[in-house]
Amino acid sequence: xxxxxxxxxxxxxxxxxxxxxxxxxxxxxxxxxxxxxxxxxxxxxxxxxxxxxxxxxxxxxxxxxxxxxxxxxxxxxxxxxxxxxxxxxxxxxxxxxxxxxxxxxxxxxxxxxx
Amino acid sequence: xxxxxxxxxxxxxxxxxxxxxxxxxxxxxxxxxxxxxxxxxxxxxxxxxxxxxxxxxxxxxxxxxxxxxxxxxxxxxxxxxxxxxxxxxxxxxxxxxxxxxxxxxxxxxxxxxxx
Numbered sequence: 750x751x752x753x754x755x756x757x758x759x760x761x762x763x764x765x766x767x768x769x770x771x772x773x774x775x776x777x778x779x780x781x782x783x784x785x786x787x788x789x790x791x792x793x794x795x796x797x798x799x800x801x802x803x804x805x806x807x808x809x810x811x812x813x814x815x816x817x818x819x820x821x822x823x824x825x826x827x828x829x830x831x832x833x834x835x836x837x838x839x840x841x842x843x844x845x846x847x848x849x850x851x852x853x854x855x856x857x858x859x860x861x862x863x
Numbered sequence: 864x865x866x867x868x869x870x871x872x873x874x875x876x877x878x879x880x881x882x883x884x885x886x887x888x889x890x891x892x893x894x895x896x897x898x899x900x901x902x903x904x905x906x907x908x909x910x911x912x913x914x915x916x917x918x919x920x921x922x923x924x925x926x927x928x929x930x931x932x933x934x935x936x937x938x939x940x941x942x943x944x945x946x947x948x949x950x951x952x953x954x955x956x957x958x959x960x961x962x963x964x965x966x967x968x969x970x971x972x973x974x975x976x977x978x
Contacts, residue, residue, distance in 0.1 A: 753906070784968075791869075791952060791970035792907070807965070839906050852966070854899075854906030 751776045753855035755840050761861045762830055770825045770858050772840030780843045781823035782807070783815065785836040792839065798823055830862040866890045867955050869969035878978050882940040886953030886969055889934065893955035898927060898938045901950045901971070911938070943976045
């Protein structure tokens with residue numbers, strides 16, 4: 750089954766404790782992306798990657814890091830989480846160069862930073 | 864500056880009637896528009912899209928209309944069904960170079976279809 754998986758689905762942590770949210774896709778997609786969804790703000794892009802070792806900032810990259818060492822994985826790293834990073838996070842993947850309606854979303858990770 | 868606007872946070876419609884969800888955009892560089900549907904505890908799923916060279920695209924009960932001069936698009940659902948109750952996101956795409964694209968999302972409209 751074609752899918753995007755995220756782990757963990759739920760996470761409660763404390764300010765300053767480094768964490769990683771994993772994202773994996775099994776569709777051999779070149780393009781992967783991270784979004785956050787906040788009430789009243791919709792979905793905002795954090796980082797995206799066009800292919801292995803190619804990443805770029807989205808609209809709200811501050812406080813986040815990403816890496817793309819393998820095609821299927823695109824982890825989101827919060828080196829020193831803060832309460833304003835409490836949000837619902839979505840990973841997505843798609844085929845580069847084709848229409849954007851090929852983008853598939855993961856189920857989401859709800860992060861709470863105390 | 865919000866480039867994609869969904870001014871109605873919520874909409875309630877009777878089952879069997881038409882649901883109309885609206886979206887406005889400000890960036891004239893957007894060339895592709897999409898609607899996503901999102902149920903609680905799930906990621907958004909693609910619903911329907913339209914290229915900027917068209918003014919209408921239909922897929923079953925779902926039709927998207929694009930008015931480029933007004934920078935406005937709308938999603939029509941006819942007839943509405945209780946299973947359509949979800950949050951609907953409007954999104955717009957620009958070509959970001961080197962085969963990439965970027966999606967800009969609206970805030971979403973929560974549709975409730977009342978049986």
